[in-house]
Each structure stands twice: as structure tokens, then as C-alpha cells.
Amino acid sequence: MPTDGDLGPRLTRRLTYLLKRTLLDVEEIQQEYLAPSGIGARELAVLLLLDSRAPESQQRAGERLGVDRTSMVGLLDGLEAKGLVERQADPNDRRRNVVALTDTGRRTLADAVKASDRAERRALAALDPSEREQFRALLTRVASSRRDPT
Amino acid sequence: MPTDGDLGPRLTRRLTYLLKRTLLDVEEIQQEYLAPSGIGARELAVLLLLDSRAPESQQRAGERLGVDRTSMVGLLDGLEAKGLVERQADPNDRRRNVVALTDTGRRTLADAVKASDRAERRALAALDPSEREQFRALLTRVASSRRDPT
DNA sequence: TATTGTTATACTCTATAACTATA
DNA sequence: TATAGTTATAGAGTATAACAATA
Numbered sequence: 001m002p003t004d005g006d007l008g009p010r011l012t013r014r015l016t017y018l019l020k021r022t023l024l025d026v027e028e029i030q031q032e033y034l035a036p037s038g039i040g041a042r043e044l045a046v047l048l049l050l051d052s053r054a055p056e057s058q059q060r061a062g063e064r065l066g067v068d069r070t071s072m073v074g075l076l077d078g079l080e081a082k083g084l085v086e087r088q089a090d091p092n093d094r095r096r097n098v099v100a101l102t103d104t105g106r107r108t109l110a111d112a113v114k115a116s117d118r119a120e121r122r123a124l125a126a127l128d129p130s131e132r133e134q135f136r137a138l139l140t141r142v143a144s145s146r147r148d149p150t
Numbered sequence: 151m152p153t154d155g156d157l158g159p160r161l162t163r164r165l166t167y168l169l170k171r172t173l174l175d176v177e178e179i180q181q182e183y184l185a186p187s188g189i190g191a192r193e194l195a196v197l198l199l200l201d202s203r204a205p206e207s208q209q210r211a212g213e214r215l216g217v218d219r220t221s222m223v224g225l226l227d228g229l230e231a232k233g234l235v236e237r238q239a240d241p242n243d244r245r246r247n248v249v250a251l252t253d254t255g256r257r258t259l260a261d262a263v264k265a266s267d268r269a270e271r272r273a274l275a276a277l278d279p280s281e282r283e284q285f286r287a288l289l290t291r292v293a294s295s296r297r298d299p300t
Numbered sequence: 301t302a303t304t305g306t307t308a309t310a311c312t313c314t315a316t317a318a319c320t321a322t323a
Numbered sequence: 324t325a326t327a328g329t330t331a332t333a334g335a336g337t338a339t340a341a342c343a344a345t346a
Contacts, residue, residue, distance in 0.1 A: 020173060223307085
């Protein structure tokens with residue numbers, strides 16, 4: 001995205017513009033800070049999800065993340081190749097793959113979360129700690145107010 | 151994006167998640183509110199830009215928006231087909247197209263901006279007016295703090 | 301030779317359809 | 324017959340390369 005000095009205030013004050021610009025910036029910083037962990041933001045989301053839940057099939061995990069099963073295949077292929085997750089056929093239903101974090105996966109996740117926390121502080125560096133909390137609180141309320149969660 | 155009740159707080163409290171979810175919601179509402187004007191959010195951005203500046207070539211306008219010239223062609227094709235903008239060969243340099251709003255374009259823009267304002271209030275309905283202002287102010291500071299504007 | 305607008309091509313991301321193995 | 328995982332295919336969106344007109 002270009003510098004916004006030339007766009008005019010009518011555009012640069014629009015909510016969509018501000019959100020998009022901020023998101024792009026945060027994603028860029030995240031990517032940079034996550035690089036040493038060897039994973040991307042999307043992979044971090046998968047690891048967090050797998051860590052927070054009882055083992056479940058890859059399709060169910062994908063549904064929670066809003067990732068369809070065909071995309072989930074490649075995502076897990078990558079994580080498995082890095083040794084961070086393991087797929088195991090469910091003994092009760094051999095069509096299903098139960099996906100679980102490996103020990104390496106858990107260690108990588110812990111590192112990545114710390115890196116991601118640093119990235120978030122970095123992205124919000126323009127705010128002081130109490131403003132950061134305010135911003136997070138307001139954003140959380142806006143985010144959870146969706147009328148028709150898809 | 152799915153409901154977030156099943157994702158766990160470690161994921162749903164992440165800044166990237168909150169921003170993305172909010173942006174998707176705002177874009178969806180924008181689209182709905184802009185529909186009667188017959189334009190999309192991206193087209194609104196182009197109209198706002200053209201309205202705020204002296205007439206300039208389509209390539210320069212695209213650069214400001216971060217849209218490359220090849221994508222700009224189709225974008226302007228659409229706006230021109232709707233009668234909202236006009237392309238005219240620059241007499242001083244006949245390689246250039248000077249792009250300008252038509253009268254219809256200005257009227258459509260005025261309507262669309264009002265609709266977009268309503269959409270933003272709708273998207274921030276979870277906040278009261280003073281909180282909305284606070285949120286906007288904080289978001290603006292975060293958005294304009296980018297270190298390396300691409 | 302370089303630049304503007306344009307068109308054609310390729311690449312990415314994701315969704316849809318088709319295939320297999322299990323149920 | 325239906326479902327989980329996989330693979331193959333197709334669609335949107337965007338970037339890169341090539342082309343025509345003009346400088």
C-alpha cells in the first residue's frame with residue numbers, strides 16, 4: 001500500500017481504509033517476527049487451535065478455522081513436513097485423521113506465541129500501554145458484535 | 151469466517167484475528183449499504199480520490215491507490231460504463247488519459263459517501279458515540295505509525 | 301529509447317468436482 | 324449411500340510480459 005499523504009482525508013479517514021492498512025501492517029510485522037520460528041501466521045492459528053482442544057479430525061479443525069478441508073490438506077502437509085503435527089488414523093473410524101501437536105510442535109508454538117506477542121506490541125508501539133489496552137478492548141467489542149457470524 | 155466460540159481465547163484474542171474479523175465484517179456491511187449506489191468499496195475509493203484532486207492520468211491515480219496500471223484499466227472501464235467517470239486524452243501528452251468525474255459521478259459519490267457513513271456507524275454499533283470517537287482516534291494513530299510505508 | 305494505456309499471460313489463493321477408502 | 328481425506332480442475336484476483344501509440 002502506498003503512503004497515504006496523497007490520498008486526501010476523505011479517503012484516509014474511512015474505517016475500511018484504516019482497518020485494512022492496519023491489518024496489512026500487523027501481518028507484515030507478524031511475518032517478520034515469526035520467521036525465526038519457521039511458521040506463518042496461518043500456521044500459528046492452526047497450532048493454537050490444535051493445542052487448545054482435544055484431538056479431533058482435520059476436517060473439524062478446519063471448519064472451526066473457516067478453512068475448507070481441501071485447503072486443510074496442504075496446510076497440514078506443511079506442518080507435518082516440519083514435524084510440528086502428526087496425523088493418525090482414528091481407530092474408531094479409519095476414514096478420519098486425528099491431528100495432534102508433536103513435542104516439537106508444542107515448543108515451536110510456545111516460541112511463536114512469544115514472537116507474536118512481541119510483534120503485536122511492536123505494531124501498537126504508537127500507543128502507550130493503557131491506550132493499547134483500551135484499543136484492544138474496543139476492538140474486541142466491535143469484533144464480537146457481528147450480527148450474522150458466517 | 152466461522153463463529154469464534156470454538157476457537158479458544160488464545161487465538162481469538164490475537165490482534166491479527168480481531169482486525170481481520172472486524173475488517174471482513176465492515177466490508178460486508180459496506181457492500182450491503184453501497185449496493186443501492188451501484189458501486190463497490192473499491193470504486194468508492196477511486197471516486198473519492200478523483201474528487202479530491204486535480205485531474206490526473208489514470209496511472210498516477212492508480213499509484214496513489216496502490217493499484218497497478220493494468221488493474222486500473224478494468225476498474226475505470228467499469229466506472230466509465232456506469233457513466234461515473236470520463237477518460238480524455240491529455241492534449242499535452244496524448245499517451246495519457248486524464249480521468250475526471252462526471253456530474254453523475256459526483257452525485258453518485260455524494261450518495262455513496264452517505265451510505266458508507268451509515269455503514270460505518272452500523273459496524274461500530276457496539277460502541278457509544280464517544281467510544282466510537284476514541285476507537286477511531288486510536289486506530290488512526292496505529293494506522294499512521296507505519297515505519298516503512300510500502 | 302522511454303512511457304501510457306492496453307492486452308495477453310502467469311501465478312496465487314481458494315473453491316468445486318471427482319476419486320479412494322472406509323463406513 | 325454417505326463421509327474423510329485427497330487430488331485434479333476451475334474460478335477470482337492480481338502481478339508480469341508483451342504490444343501499440345506517442346513522446
